[in-house]
Amino acid sequence: MNAQTSVVHLTGVSRLYPGHPPVRALDGVSLSIEPGEMVGIVGPSGSGKSTMLNILGTLDRADSGVVRIDGHDVAELADRQLSALRAWRIGFVFQQFFLSPGVSALDNVADGLLYTGMSLRKRRSQARTTLEHVELGDRTHHKPHELSGGQRQRVAVARALAGRPSLLLADEPTGALDSTSGAAVIKLLHELHDAGTTIVVITHDHDVAKELPRQIHILDGKIESDERARQP
Template identity: 60%
Template sequence: MTEPIIELHGVTRSYGSPPTVALAGVDLRVERGEMLAIVGPSGSGKSTMLNLMGTLDRASSGDIRIAGEDTTTLTDAELSGLRAYTIGFVFQQFHLADGVTAVENVATGLLYTGVPLAERRRRAAVALERVGLGHRLGHRPSELSGGERQRVAIARAVVGEPPLLLADEPTGSLDTRSGAAVVEILHELNRSGTTVVVITHDVELAARLPRRVSIRDGRIELDQHDRTLEVA
C-alpha cells in the first residue's frame, strides 16, 4: 500500500479559555489520487479540518502527516515550503488581484518557488489553457464572469502541479451552470492524478464525489465510498 497523502490521528483543535472544541479526536486517512468531500453544516468543524490539512493551523493535540511529513515537528518556514510545493488552495471568494491580468494572477502561485518570472508566466498560460481559459490570458478579474474567476483561481492553485488540492466551498458563489463546470474541472484534475478534497455544506455537490466524509460537532459521523463514481 502506498503512503497516504493525508493522515490525521486523534486530532483535536480547541480555541480560547474556557476552550471551545472545534475538532474532537478526528482520525482520517486520504490515499493519493482520491477525490472526496468533507461535508457538514456551519460550525461542524470542516473549515478547521481544512486549515489543519492545509498546514494553515496547528492541532491542539494528535498527529498530522501530509505527504509523509509529520507537520507537528515542522517549523513555520518548513510548513510554508510544504504548502508551496505540495498543496494548492481554492477558496469560495477567489482572492484574485483586481489590477492584474489572469495570467499574472496565476503566476503568483509560483511566487515562492524560485521560478524565474518568464517561466512563471509561461506555466501560468499553460494552467489557464488547462481550465479552458487560454483565450482570457490578458483579461482582468473584473472582465471575467464568476465561473471564469473561479477557474483562474483553480489554475493558480494547480500551476505548480501540487499533488494535493484543497477546495473550500468552490461553487458557493457560483450559479448552477458555472458550478457544474468547476466541478468537472476538479474531476478532470483528479483524473490526471491530483488528490482533491472539497470542503462543503452542499450535500448535492458532495453526492457527486466518490467519497463523502460527514462531520458534525467536531467529529466524523459517516465515511462513505461510492465505487461507481471513482476514477476508472
C-alpha cells in the same frame, strides 16, 4: 493505509479553541486520503469543516494527535518549512476568488508561484500551461472584471494547480457562483481528479457532496461517517 504514502494521514487529531466554554472544533479525528482520491468533507456550519481545512492546509496546528501531509509530520516542521510545504505541495481554492484586480489572469496565476523561487519567465510559462489546462488559454490577458464568475473561479483553480501540488483543497468552491457556473467548476474538479490530482472539497452543499466519490461527514468535530460511492 500507509502514513508515509498517504497524501493526508491524521491520527487522533484534536483542536481546542479557548473560551467560556472552550470549543472543541476537532475531537480525535483519524483519517487517510490516498494519492488520486477525490473526497468531500461535508457538514453544517460549526461542524469543524473550516478547522479541518486549516489543519489539512497547515494554516493551523493541532493541539494533539499526528498530522502528516504528503508524508511530512507537520509538528516537526518549522514555520519556514511549513511555508515551503504549502508553496510546493498544497493548492487552495476558496469560495471568494481572491484575484488581484487590474492584473491579468496570467499574472494572477503566476503570482501564486512567487514563493517557489522560480524566475518570472518560468512562472509565466507554467501559468500559461495551467490556464490552457483549465480551458482559459484564450483569456490569459483578461483581467478579473473582464471574466465571468465561473471563469474567475477557473483562474483561481489554475493558480492553485500551477505549482503541481500533491493536494488540492477546495473550500466551498461553488459558493459564490450561479448553478451553471458551479456545475462547470465541479466538472473541472472531476476532470482534474480523473487526471490524477488528489482533491478535498470542503462543503455544506449536499448536492455537491453527492457527486464526489468519497464523502466524510463531520459533526461537532467528529467524523460521523466515511462513505465511498458504489462503483457502477
